[in-house]
Amino acid sequence: MSGGTSSEAAGSVVVGVDIGGTKVLAGVVDPDGQVGRTARRTTPGRRVVTSRVEDALVAAVREAADGRPLAGVGVAAAGFVDSAGERVMFAPHLPWQGQPLRDLLAGRLGCPVALDNDANCSARAEGHHGAARGAASALMITMGTGIGGAVLLDGVVVRGANGMAGEFGHMQVVPDGQACECGRRGCWEQYASGNALVREARALMADLPSVLVEMSDGAPEQVTGPMVTSAAEQGDLVARQAFATVGGWLGVGTANLVAAFDPAVVVVGGGVSAAGDRLLDPARAALERTLVGAEHRVVPPLVAAELGPQAGMVGAALVARSLVS
Amino acid sequence: MSGGTSSEAAGSVVVGVDIGGTKVLAGVVDPDGQVGRTARRTTPGRRVVTSRVEDALVAAVREAADGRPLAGVGVAAAGFVDSAGERVMFAPHLPWQGQPLRDLLAGRLGCPVALDNDANCSARAEGHHGAARGAASALMITMGTGIGGAVLLDGVVVRGANGMAGEFGHMQVVPDGQACECGRRGCWEQYASGNALVREARALMADLPSVLVEMSDGAPEQVTGPMVTSAAEQGDLVARQAFATVGGWLGVGTANLVAAFDPAVVVVGGGVSAAGDRLLDPARAALERTLVGAEHRVVPPLVAAELGPQAGMVGAALVARSLVS
Structure with a gap:
């Protein structure tokens, strides 16, 4: 070259x-x-x-x-x-x-x-070209294998003293909770991420009928995030419950962040967000329910990223x- | 006038x-x-x-x-x-x-x-005249009856879209936890505040000998935050345990905020912070233990406010x- x-x-x-x-x-x-x-x-x-x-x-x-x-x-x-x-x-x-x-x-x-x-x-991309365009302040929550995040103030990313601001995925939401790859326990991304979605679905499959059994050739360990998304689209109750649970946790953690930052908008991106309202509706309900002073403030819209993967x-x-x- | x-x-x-x-x-x-x-x-x-x-x-x-x-x-x-x-x-x-x-x-x-x-x-006061003087970024955590908070970037308070940024006390740290006066459950200020300190001490008094029994004329409901601080200074184990527990929760919640903001310094003020290192040492230990990537970053100093009440x-x-x- x-x-x-x-x-x-x-x-x-x-x-x-x-x-x-x-x-x-x-x-x-x-x-x-x-x-x-x-x-x-x-x-x-x-x-x-x-x-x-x-x-x-x-x-x-x-x-x-x-x-x-x-x-x-x-x-x-x-x-x-x-x-x-x-x-x-x-x-x-x-x-x-x-x-x-x-x-x-x-x-x-x-x-x-x-x-x-x-x-x-x-x-940055959503701020320039996507769902946070023009917002005075925004939180970006990226749900993939884990959770990433960022804070935008007037379109500029707040990077922090070590360049490590926005590591929302490792905020502890459950004392002594699920073990996390970061070495700690109870991190938010153990409850609201692609990994969490798959874990939930696998656990539910053990007790309930689900198309995921067939999709995974009867091997729960073969279930993937896209399989759960596809099963939910087909109306599978196990897959839908997994989205409801993970979406609820997305809303609880978002409420914590909104209490702290009070952003004008919250943008959810990453692979899991491809599920759209199936993920975001339970998240919005949990945000309204968990956010302090929700009845006395404008609760920020929780919207899907526009630029996708x-x-x-x-x-x-x-x-x-x-x-x- | x-x-x-x-x-x-x-x-x-x-x-x-x-x-x-x-x-x-x-x-x-x-x-x-x-x-x-x-x-x-x-x-x-x-x-x-x-x-x-x-x-x-x-x-x-x-x-x-x-x-x-x-x-x-x-x-x-x-x-x-x-x-x-x-x-x-x-x-x-x-x-x-x-x-x-x-x-x-x-x-x-x-x-x-x-x-x-x-x-x-x-x-603002700590940023102009106190412990956050000159810091590029700072978190202020105010522990009184509850917890208040603020984010300072380059000395300016981040107020948020509703003017409600910094409501750290109502971030949920325990699912279905202690009821909070805000109407929700498991809020951080139920575990790390003057009220939490008193609740801990009262619960421990039921089972353990403590000078607080005498100080409160045998009526646990008469125990106050300043009584717990005074008892801890006298070496009372119940009071010291209450500070260790509340300090630990202070550190866990601080780790969540540091993961999100990555500030250069964290300043703890409010009435409870008068206890100084008795509160801050367990908080520092919990911060080191809970903060993601602590081994790969400069963990921000957790310092007492300088301007007091x-x-x-x-x-x-x-x-x-x-x-x-």
């Missing part, structure tokens, strides 16, 4: 990459936030050597760019990114632990690289573009 | 007032945040006509002013203050529910009046002074 270092270079592209616990999604993103060619890889895991994850990331970027020179690449990672945007310090679902990832990828890709937390990137990628590209323009 | 309306008026004073569930504290505050003559009243309660509370407030202001003309009065109230700073919309421990309090008091006092939440006022009053006077100077 010749590695163009200016967005002015003829035919050069900005690529955004979103890397989570299960997949790597890369895409060419234009200045209006429109996504062009994309590419996808499976995340090799969190117990592998870090270079394997970087290999997957670089391969996805190259496939998306399709031979065009790279003006810049933005990476949205599901983990703690340091305040300088140089390293993933810690990630429950990824192997990095403080390696100088930004520079390492810039060396391999031959172009400037920007790095930030996936939820911060999604929030591409939000992290689009937001990462926004940061990359700010580096090179 | 002649009611001077300019801070330039000869001999005029700015008075700050802090009104909580148990007491009204008024004081003359100079431009450097130094407190002069003060006055105190008992809060008449939360089931009385509102004018009785206003009477107590006006009486405290007049006694503090001691006949000098009022340039301005700032009121820090333990409740939800609307975003315009005109009304207390709702307060678990006070009777106001949306009356135009600011203008009503301005009429009675004959001077400009500023109104804000007590925790916002305390945070006068912080709300001093911060209220800061706002009042900004109106008239």
